[in-house]
Amino acid sequence: MTKTNYLIETRGLTRRFGSQLAVDDLDLHVPAAGVYGFLGPNGAGKTTAIRMLLGLIRPNDGEVRLFGQSLTGNHQSLMRRVGALVESPSLYPHLTGRENLEVTRRLLGADRNLIELALATVKLTKDADRRVREYSLGMRQRLGLALALLNQPELLILDEPTNGLDPAGIHEMRDLISRLPEEFGVTVFLSSHLLGEVEQIATHIGIINEGHLLFQGTLGELQSKQQTLLTVGVKQVDAATEFLANSGWSVERSIDDLLNISTKTPDDAARINKLLVDRGLEVFHLAMSQRSLEDIFLSLTNGAGRSG
């Protein structure tokens, strides 16, 4: 893939808040078409990165490029091609849903019929003339999405769009987002702290933790990282942990004193068993299992991406 195919490209993007490094040397490569899931636990730096992508805050270092052009000096022309929903939707509660869209339409100088199109896309036509203060959280979120879609953007940036929604609302929003690339040809850049929420719709994944990008690639590439997990029970658990770690195996000790070891092939199980027995350590349990994407995400983020 050539660089010009990236809709979003950041180079060494860095932002500090006082002494705290919120985003560190971030190199994002978001290709055109599809859904890019930007994953990370709360406080990982996702929102700070998104705010820099939209020009809401300035980086201390590095560059943001959208559609192959630098954001610096081209903010307005680039934002004409971008729609965004950052955290909770920004709405005027005293106005109706339609009037909220009209405010943004006036600012954009956009065509009037785009309002009806945006309302229909998010299924709010029926409630468009109710005041927003009467809207449910899910309706507000959908109106926020309609605002982002109003100018028919090529790139849609959504920051935690399902935050605070009930399961039905999450399902509805996820369904809506997954339809956008195919129906409107829009590329979606979607942040979330839950892998389960994006793995069903994302074609590409970026994982960030403590400001660092830990993984970036297709969902298939992330899945190829799926490893077999060998669980071993040994009587001399301290000695076994030290011995295996010194032998180069990645060992995690569980709370019930079993050892979890990442392996690549079933032969590894036999090899580890032989190593332990030859060492005089008494093995009483051996079991193999597949690590899920969630496990990989948790392991990459040191468990901080746990949903709760």
Add this chain to the structure above:
Amino acid sequence: MSLARALHAELLKLKRTLAFRVVFVLPLLIALLQFLVILRTKTYARGFNLWQTHPTNSFQIWAVFMMPLLIALVTALLNGIEHSDKQWKHLFALPVPRYAMYFAKLILAQGLILTSTLVLAVSTAIVGVAGTYLRPELANAGPVPYVWLAKHAALVWLASWLIIAIHTWISMRWSGFPIALGAGIGGTFFALFAAGASLGKYYPWLLPMNIFIEGRFATALLLGIGGGIVAALLGCFEFTRRDVM
């Protein structure tokens, strides 16, 4: 073009807001007060001309007290709707220059204060005419001083530009309603003490009142307009460089 679009959007945001209502309510309160004073005054001296005192009284109450408070209230309400749901992040991610958003807010605030001052002028005229009908001893007051009313409405409004610019910036900079309103109350309160001091000539919250004080007129007008423009440009400079959290 961007500014015209931003102003068009601002007008829609005004719908059903308190900001739009107070613009009419506050000057009408002064008119009501003046109406009661005219009615309740026991006797008028022979040859008393209502138009020589009534418009000046109304405008001075307006300039020293109601207008600065109205400016604080209107700017706080206009910008409060942007802070409540963190609208700035949505607005700043749109392809609209920030200066256009800033000046749209400022111009709308100026427009509302001008409207309110004109409501005062019109209601002052109506109350005066009503007074001449209800109190026969005031019947020889002569024609309504339309030119005086229009001229002073314009002058008081021009002298208020600096206060409008200061309050626009404060209410955009800080999200809390108490900060914006506190600045207005504080500014107006200290104006009572500054009025007699020589430096009161330059005190922003006294400039509209200074239009009526001999020796302070030119400073009030120049500082009101010039200071208003400079403060607006400085506020805009800060606004366009702000990080939106």
